[in-house]
Amino acid sequence: xxxxxxxxxxxxxxxxxxxxxxxxxxxxxxxxxxxxxxxxxxxxxxxxxxxxxxxxxxxxxxxxxxxxxxxxxxxxxxxxxxxxxxxxxxxxxxxxxxxxxxxxxxxxxxxxxxxxxxxxxxxxx
Amino acid sequence: xxxxxxxxxxxxxxxxxxxxxxxxxxxxxxxxxxxxxxxxxxxxxxxxxxxxxxxxxxxxxxxxxxxxxxxxxxxxxxxxxxxxxxxxxxxxxxxxxxxxxxxxxxxxxxxxxxxxxxxxxxxxxxxxxxxxxxxxxxxxxxxxxxxxxxxxxxxxxxxxxxxxxxxxx
Numbered sequence: 001x002x003x004x005x006x007x008x009x010x011x012x013x014x015x016x017x018x019x020x021x022x023x024x025x026x027x028x029x030x031x032x033x034x035x036x037x038x039x040x041x042x043x044x045x046x047x048x049x050x051x052x053x054x055x056x057x058x059x060x061x062x063x064x065x066x067x068x069x070x071x072x073x074x075x076x077x078x079x080x081x082x083x084x085x086x087x088x089x090x091x092x093x094x095x096x097x098x099x100x101x102x103x104x105x106x107x108x109x110x111x112x113x114x115x116x117x118x119x120x121x122x123x124x125x
Numbered sequence: 126x127x128x129x130x131x132x133x134x135x136x137x138x139x140x141x142x143x144x145x146x147x148x149x150x151x152x153x154x155x156x157x158x159x160x161x162x163x164x165x166x167x168x169x170x171x172x173x174x175x176x177x178x179x180x181x182x183x184x185x186x187x188x189x190x191x192x193x194x195x196x197x198x199x200x201x202x203x204x205x206x207x208x209x210x211x212x213x214x215x216x217x218x219x220x221x222x223x224x225x226x227x228x229x230x231x232x233x234x235x236x237x238x239x240x241x242x243x244x245x246x247x248x249x250x251x252x253x254x255x256x257x258x259x260x261x262x263x264x265x266x267x268x269x270x271x272x273x274x275x276x277x278x279x280x281x282x283x284x285x286x287x288x289x290x291x292x293x294x
Binding site for chain 1: 208210211212213214237238239241243252255256257258259260265266271272273274275276277
């Protein structure tokens with residue numbers, strides 16, 4: 001979900017960002033962008049970048065079973081509830097939003113994540 | 126403060142307003158020898174650095190880039206159609222010129238990202254399977270060589286394949 005919605009080379013697939021998403025169609029670690037599957041090292045690096053964004057708040061939300069995820073800047077920006085250059089990428093209640101917040105709650109919504117794993121062009125493209 | 130002085134300091138402010146922008150423009154270097162600034166210049170470069178509204182190019186583009194025949198050579202693909210489709214519906218098409226460049230003026234098409242794109246020449250139809258999220262310069266991600274942060278040239282065919290109609294006489 002983070003790859004398809006956030007990790008392009010013109011967004012969070014850039015080294016200079018606080019949130020850095022590594023993987024196939026974005027920034028690679030030792031590979032070539034656009035070629036070859038996302039590697040374990042890349043998942044790991046993305047995970048690290050996510051958890052150090054707001055470590056204390058994240059711990060609190062996780063400890064409380066994922067309640068009040070809007071306390072996290074990551075969730076607010078994805079929902080477009082806070083100024084975000086990339087716009088609203090995961091509107092409240094969307095599959096992408098459910099994927100993200102269920103992960104934080106420790107009860108990953110597999111189907112929502114699977115549905116959000118790719119973005120689809122508009123009809124007739 | 127005299128009026129003239131005020132005008133001069135405003136001009137200075139404008140000129141030195143954005144050092145990051147100035148550096149980005151300078152980094153692209155001078156014009157290639159013998160090429161005038163215009164539709165055929167600077168193939169492969171991120172056009173919107175200079176045509177994104179902050180100058181020095183006067184025309185403002187929303188999307189622009191360069192299409193090549195093959196991944197591993199600088200041979201341009203001319204006469205191809207680039208389709209651009211805004212996630213919310215609006216779309217436009219534009220042709221590539223003799224150096225493979227194409228550009229869309231912001232006044233003609235001002236997409237809301239994500240933006241989907243495909244390239245067509247005759248029966249060839251190559252799509253970018255993921256959308257562009259924020260940068261109108263294709264070269265932002267498609268620099269000549271593939272790296273950790275570049276996908277390499279935009280190309281349409283395997284090395285050496287015949288591409289009828291894709292060249293300028």
